[in-house]
Amino acid sequence: MSMPSDDMVLILKGKKVGEPSVITVNCPDKTGLGCDLCRIILEFGLRITKGDVSTDGIWCYIVLWVFPHPVSLTVSWASLKNRLLSVCPSYAVSFYFNQQSSCCTNSPIYLLKFCCLDRKGLLHDVTEVLCELELIIQRVKVMTTPDGRVLDFFFITDSMDLLHTKERQDDTCKQLRAVLGESCIICELHLAGFEYQTQLGVSSLSPEAAEELFSCELSDKENLSQALSPDLTKLKKANVMIDNSLSPAHTLLQIHCVDQKGLLYDIMRTLKDCKIQIAYGRFSSNNKGLRVVDLFIQQTDGKKIVDLDKQNYLCQRLKLEMLHPLRVIITNRGPDTELLVANPVELSGKGRPRVFYDVTLALKVLGICIFSAEIGRYSTSDHEWEVYRFLLDESCDFQLSRSQARNLIVDRVRRTLMGW
Known part of the structure; x- marks a missing residue:
């Protein structure tokens, strides 16, 4: 017995603003399927408001009610369905017993490189384009030169697996040039080589920063700082x-x-x-x-x-x-001010979706320029972490040296990440 793959995922879009869309998944079961589905839904900027899951260990039935977050977000429902189908076991029920969990070929890594004049919010605007194109950021290296230009390296994968085509590459560069403006000097896209391996690590953290970032215990102060509001x-x-x-x-x-x-x-x-x-x-x-x-x-x-x-x-x-799915702190990196954000990596090796998007959005709203940024991995005794590091430009009007201002930055970044 088998099931047409198209029927495994059904999406009923909300008929009007404020009405949830309903995603139904009816397919053979596998360990971690719920996690894989929720990860893709989060990647598309959707928020799950209600859900039902039922399985007998062989076949599962999942219904999820979702809203775009923010409400104004445009969702490619056809692409979402294809992505959800991609993690559903697609063979007859009898094949289930021989199936290996998450045994898929890794997508090739591409290097996107561009250089242009810097401006407030540039990094988020670029990230927004990549998200809309369903390009997933794996690593980033962002540098600002003394003459006010930025040289950015984005290591990306394509969830649509089309980035090997000239049409997809040309469309990506075209949309990025539209955002970068006339100051764009370079915009190149090609398969990543040895450059990617050099970005797998992360610059060493000070013992104090690592202790604060990866601490397993939550203090009362930390619990308080994450509250929706004092009341x-x-x-x-x-x-x-x-x-x-x-x-x-x-x-x-x-x-x-x-x-x-x-x-x-x-x-x-x-x-x-x-x-x-x-x-x-x-x-x-x-x-x-x-x-x-x-x-x-x-x-x-x-x-x-x-x-x-x-x-x-x-x-x-x-x-x-x-209480603490993401860690957000501000620390000193020599004479500079650094924002650190960390999230645990799944055992499968995948990090949390849209973190870079949310952090750059929060900094853009605050009017804070990013001098440099990088993404890397950091291992502790019980976890592997994805670590986002942002050196903040203190030439902005924002008074970063004041503790009150730093608390405001941490609070805004955390609230954006948490959808508050």
């Missing part, structure tokens, strides 16, 4: 509970927390990394901006989670993801 501070708590009394075969995992962009992705990513399977789940909200998630889960051996150490580890790991 909602008491709501900025994550309650994660496990109950083995309601089902003979499954463990009930209950999560109550404040809503934030990418919430369901963070939950699914954590469960995927912990090798936890979902049999049934519901993702809903109430009128106070809180999210309620009920998941009936099992270990990969098909058994409930009865070991107390495993229960505590899973609860603490999820609670940390609810």
Whole structure:
């Protein structure tokens, strides 16, 4: 028995503004499928407001209600459907048992290089074009020269797998030149060579910055700084509970927390990394901006989670993801001011979507120029992290030396990342 791949993903678009679109996925199951679907949805700038998941371990049925975020965002629904189909097992049910999770060929890395006169918001405008073209930023190296020009290197992959064609390359350069303006000196695009390998690392972090950025514990001060507003501070708590009394075969995992962009992705990513399977789940909200998630889960051996150490580890790991899915700090890098943003990388090696887009948007809104930027990987004892580093141009009117101003930058960046 097989199923036409076109029927595996159905999208019913909202008929009017403010009405959610409904995405239905009906396909063979695989470990981590929910995470892969949520990641793509987040990559397209969509926010999941409600969801239902059901699977018997062989076949799954998923329904997600989504909104564009922001509402004015234009979504390519046809491309979204193709991307969602690309992670669905596409063969007969009998093939499921021989399938390897996430065994896909890596997309080739391309190097986009351009040079032009610098201006406020330039980096975000370029990033916005790349997102609209469904080009995924893997690494970045941005430098500003003393004469006010920028030399930028973007290492990108193409989610449409068309960047090898001259038409796709020409269209990309054409749209970028339109944004860069008449000051554009160079705009080149070609397959990346040895240059990409030199960008895999990240400039060394000071021990103090690394400790603050990757700390596993959340202080009361950090919890407070992430609250939606002072009057909602008491709501900025994550309650994660496990109950083995309601089902003979499954463990009930209950999560109550404040809503934030990418919430369901963070939950699914954590469960995927912990090798936890979902049999049934519901993702809903109430009128106070809180999210309620009920998941009936099992270990990969098909058994409930009865070991107390495993229960505590899973609860603490999820609670940390609810409260602090991204780390944002400002520190000194010699005489310069540096903004650091970090997010954990999936075990599959994939980083969180749209982080670079959101950070550059927040800095553009604040009117802060970026002197240089880079993306790299950093490993700790229990995680691999994607680290975004931005040297901020202190020649701007913004008084970066004042602690109040620095707190404002961190707060705006975090709120933009969280969709607050």
